[in-house]
Amino acid sequence: MKLLTRSLVRHAHAIAREVGARVVLLHADVVEEDADLNALIEDVNFRIILVSRRCGFRPPDDYKDTCHVVQLPDIAMTRAGQVKVATLVAAAESLVHAGDRILCLTGVDRSGSLDTIMVLDMGTEIEMFSAGAADPLPPDVSPPVFERVLNVASELGVEGREGRPVGALFVVGDCERVLAQSHQLVFNPFHGYPEEQRNILDPRLEETIKEYSAIDGAYVIRGDGVVLCAARYLAPRGKLEEPLSQGLGTRHEAGATITVTTEAIAVCVSQSTGTVSIFKRGRLILDIQKPRGRNPDGL
Numbered sequence: 001m002k003l004l005t006r007s008l009v010r011h012a013h014a015i016a017r018e019v020g021a022r023v024v025l026l027h028a029d030v031v032e033e034d035a036d037l038n039a040l041i042e043d044v045n046f047r048i049i050l051v052s053r054r055c056g057f058r059p060p061d062d063y064k065d066t067c068h069v070v071q072l073p074d075i076a077m078t079r080a081g082q083v084k085v086a087t088l089v090a091a092a093e094s095l096v097h098a099g100d101r102i103l104c105l106t107g108v109d110r111s112g113s114l115d116t117i118m119v120l121d122m123g124t125e126i127e128m129f130s131a132g133a134a135d136p137l138p139p140d141v142s143p144p145v146f147e148r149v150l151n152v153a154s155e156l157g158v159e160g161r162e163g164r165p166v167g168a169l170f171v172v173g174d175c176e177r178v179l180a181q182s183h184q185l186v187f188n189p190f191h192g193y194p195e196e197q198r199n200i201l202d203p204r205l206e207e208t209i210k211e212y213s214a215i216d217g218a219y220v221i222r223g224d225g226v227v228l229c230a231a232r233y234l235a236p237r238g239k240l241e242e243p244l245s246q247g248l249g250t251r252h253e254a255g256a257t258i259t260v261t262t263e264a265i266a267v268c269v270s271q272s273t274g275t276v277s278i279f280k281r282g283r284l285i286l287d288i289q290k291p292r293g294r295n296p297d298g299l
């Protein structure tokens, strides 16, 4: 195990004990060997969440019952982005709760080394976990559906479509109220298809969803993953308590505002910046910036 990793882990254990962190979130993909991973997680009295982009990643055999796994979208993300997404997914899956203090260990993918320690407080991290994000999902939305939407949105934000940046807006959950405050801009391309053929959990739908991002308007997605419509113009009845930050235009405004009078969560991909913003109860609960520059895994 590299010197830096070993040193960070030693200090991380001490910090976690001193500050009363109950959860350790560890980006497992930066650790090269299973034996190293074993060494990192043995002798730890915390709840361990292993974060990985690798499909089908499993904890080492000895720790199967004590470690949870959170899957990240397989795209370049900043370290802060990795931590934000992992924490949100962990919260959606009820692996972390309001009041938890989380110690995060991360690093640059494929560097074989951890290089960053972060301590997060669920519920008081204003930027990330305000507005009840400790219980981040609407009651009718299943965690896999939210994770799938987050995945597709993150990929669209980073990769765009056929080399061009694209924007998109996904409104997930509380669909009756969302539909009542919106109308079709053009024909709904999902109309008439059986529900099992238009569920976002079906990987075959991914390309279709990305393709239709070129159409103006929002996707409305039921909590169980069925895509009810694309090209939906949102006409929310509510009003934002606070204006959105400068630079965010009508797509973000519509996404944020529909969450004021509904229980839905809105996931917005910015065409101009590639940032993915998540809104709930009229507030930005988390944004994931697209990595920039030559070091895409930088902070």
Ligand SMILES: Nc1ncnc2c1ncn2[C@@H]1O[C@H](COP(=O)(O)OP(=O)(O)OP(=O)(O)O)[C@@H](O)[C@H]1O
Pocket (backbone or CB within 6 Å): 167, 168, 169, 215, 216, 217, 218, 232, 233, 234, 235, 247, 248, 249, 250, 251, 252, 253, 254, 269, 270, 271, 272, 273
């Ligand atoms: N009320 C609405 N309902 C659904 N979609 C909307 C609504 N208003 C705008 N949009 C979508 O947002 C697009 C325009 O985005 P605009 O540039 O004004 O917003 P933005 O928040 O700055 O987003 P971006 O960062 O992607 O540019 C439209 O083409 C349309 O697809």
